[in-house]
Every structure is written in C-alpha cells, then in structure tokens.
Amino acid sequence: MLTVGINGYGTIGKRVADAVTQQPDMELAGVAKTRPNFEAQTAVRKDYPLYTAVEERVELFEEAGIGLAGTVSELVEQSDVVVDACPSGIGADNKSMYESLDTPALYQGGEDADLVDTSFNARGNYSAAAGASHVRVVSCNTTGLSRLLTPLQEQYGVEKARVTLVRRGGDPGQTSRGPINDILPNPITVPSHHGPDVNTVFPDLDIDTLGMKVPATLMHLHSVNVTLESSPTAADVRDLLREESRLFLVPESMAIDGAGKLKEFAHDAGRPRGDVWENCVWEESISMEDNDLYLFEAIHQESDVVPENVDAIRAVTETADANESIATTNETLGIGL
Ligand code: NAD
Known part of the structure; x- marks a missing residue:
C-alpha cells in the first residue's frame, strides 16, 4: 500500500x-x-x-x-x-x-x-x-497535447504539429483572473511556452504553438493541425483516436457544440465537480487534407x-x-x- x-x-x-x-x-x-x-x-x-x-x-x-x-x-x-x-x-x-x-x-x-x-x-x-x-x-494543455500526439506519432509519424490554444481566462474560483471582456493574444510572442513544454515529454517532436486568452472559465479549446509522415484517411484517424482511453470522441449525434454542453454532460453523467478527465475531440472536426490532419479538442484544465x-x-x-x-x-x- x-x-x-x-x-x-x-x-x-x-x-x-x-x-x-x-x-x-x-x-x-x-x-x-x-x-x-x-x-x-x-x-x-x-x-x-x-x-x-x-x-x-x-x-x-x-x-x-x-x-x-x-x-x-x-x-x-x-x-x-x-x-x-x-x-x-x-x-x-x-x-x-x-x-x-x-x-x-x-x-x-x-x-x-x-x-x-x-x-x-x-x-x-x-x-x-x-x-x-x-x-x-x-500542465493541463501539455497533458492534452501529449495524449493526442503520442498515438499519431506512433502510428503515422509526426512531421510537424501546429496548435492554437484558446485558453480560459481563469478557473471558476479564480475571481481575480481575466479578461472579462477582451480577446488577448497570450503570450503575444510566438511560439507560446506550450510547444517547448511538449518537448519536455517528446524532445524530438517538431511543434509550434500560439496562445490566446478569452473570457471563459470552463475549458481550453485547441485548434490542431498536424502534418503527418503518411496520409491516412480521416476515418483511419478517427478509429485510431477512438482506441485511446483518455480521448473522448464527441459524436455528432450528441449535439455538443462547445465547452458549456460538455461540462453539462459531465454533470449529468454524475462526474464529481463536473470533471472531464478526457480530451474531448469533436469527431466531425477530424479532417485530412493530403498529409495534414485538422481537429478541435477541448481540455478541462481543472481535472485532466x-x-x-x-x-x-x-x-x-x-x-x-x-x-x-x-x-x-x-x-x-x-x-x-
Ligand atoms: P490553487 O491556487 O487552486 O491551489 C493551490 C493551493 O495551495 C491553495 O489551496 C493554496 O492555499 C495552497 N498553498 C499556497 N501556498 C502553499 C504552501 N506554501 N504550502 C502548501 N499549500 C500552499 O492552484 P492550482 O490551480 O491547484 O494549481 C496548482 C499547480 O497545478 C500549479 O503548478 C498550476 O500551474 C498547476 N496546474 C493548474 C491547473 C489549473 O487549471 N488550475 C491545471 C494544471 C496544472
């Protein structure tokens, strides 16, 4: 014990x-x-x-x-x-x-x-x-990116990842954080610290990240583009990601259009504090253009x-x-x- x-x-x-x-x-x-x-x-x-x-x-x-x-x-x-x-x-x-x-x-x-x-x-x-x-x-964002990039790297090889992170301004209990009415490039410099942080787990991965902060407390949202070393179909990628226990592929049929409904779903499912431990990848967003994979995922910063x-x-x-x-x-x- x-x-x-x-x-x-x-x-x-x-x-x-x-x-x-x-x-x-x-x-x-x-x-x-x-x-x-x-x-x-x-x-x-x-x-x-x-x-x-x-x-x-x-x-x-x-x-x-x-x-x-x-x-x-x-x-x-x-x-x-x-x-x-x-x-x-x-x-x-x-x-x-x-x-x-x-x-x-x-x-x-x-x-x-x-x-x-x-x-x-x-x-x-x-x-x-x-x-x-x-x-x-x-961190929450680096955890989310590591979970997503590991199977992609193992299965297809990653030539380069580019991720824009739309970050919640603060956690629900952080009353002093913001912005409350703005959209900030944050940090303004590129790359943001998130890419180098992913490199603390995968030293050789080629990744650039950009950060923003918005007036929200619920979750972060990642806009992801990964250039793969091969060209699977979007259906192949969906099948691969579906096998990952800490990735939740949000099906179209659930009609979950954002972080608010994801959190509502977690509360309805009886999750403690409405926690969402999994990355939430919108299934419909998973797209391939030649070797380029695109998708959106949401990350619950307080619990992943x-x-x-x-x-x-x-x-x-x-x-x-x-x-x-x-x-x-x-x-x-x-x-x-
Ligand atoms: P928090 O402020 O919610 O909690 C920190 C707790 O530590 C508070 O209860 C505070 O009173 C207490 N504390 C302060 N000084 C202390 C001390 N000297 N000894 C013992 N306790 C002390 O912060 P958090 O959001 O839980 O963040 C903690 C760490 O987790 C940070 O490194 C943060 O970057 C990381 N993290 C936070 C999040 C998030 O979104 N909240 C996500 C992933 C990682």
Missing part, C-alpha cells in the same frame, strides 16, 4: 486527494493547507487528516475550529510519495524539504521543467519516471492532470507498468465517457 501526502489542497490538490482515496493500492496520509478556508473545511468534512503548511499558523486553524493532525513536514515524513499541488513556484521552494525528508515528490505544470528529473505524461513517457525523486506532471498524477505515483515507485496503472486509474475514477 502506498502512502500519499498532498501538499497544497486547491483546484488540483483536492481532486488528486479524492482520486488517491479511490485507488486500491494507495492510502491518503493527509493534506496540507496554509489557511483554514472553505477547502480546509471540506477536507475535514471528508475526514482527510489536515496538516498546516505553515507552522506559525496553528492558532489560525484552532480559531476556525479546525483540528490539525500536525505540520507539513510530519505529513511528508510519513508519505511514500508527496504530491505538491501548490501555486506555481512554491513547489520549487518546497523541494529542499522533500529532499531532506528523503521523500519522492511530484510537482505540477506551473513549476519549471529544470526543477525535476523528468516531466511526465502517462501515455507519453511513463517509464521515464521510474525511480525518480522529482517528477513534474505537465488528475489521472496523470495518480499514474505518476505508481511510475516513481515502480509499482505498476504504464498499461496496468492507466487501466487501474481509469477503472477506479470511471474514465471513459
């Missing part, structure tokens, strides 16, 4: 904590929070042992009537693996604590790639994390990295191979719409 601690219990951390409790080979040691906000209170309601991330704040939790199990270093000490889901840059500050307590750590996509031994995507490079001490689960974190725990501890881990994670979470 792997004992897993979660440091940083926000958008990603709370989802990974829930996912860990569903794994037959893992137990949740607890979660660490900096303050006794609504998420801390949720952790208590779920009976997750709560640890303070800042020792001097013990009183703050006491005043809010929240009992603590201890401090974050105590949590890390008793964990076989710690998942750091703190805001970007804080993971780097925490690295020395994980090292001093000799606990392998998973970081999130907001950290720099050079912080870690390897960046990680379960379908793309699972075995690269074997036995590593510091692993970065790549959750199964990847679960798989990364098994990858670093070498307790399952990629296929075993992906199958267990998919089955326990209910992945596959």
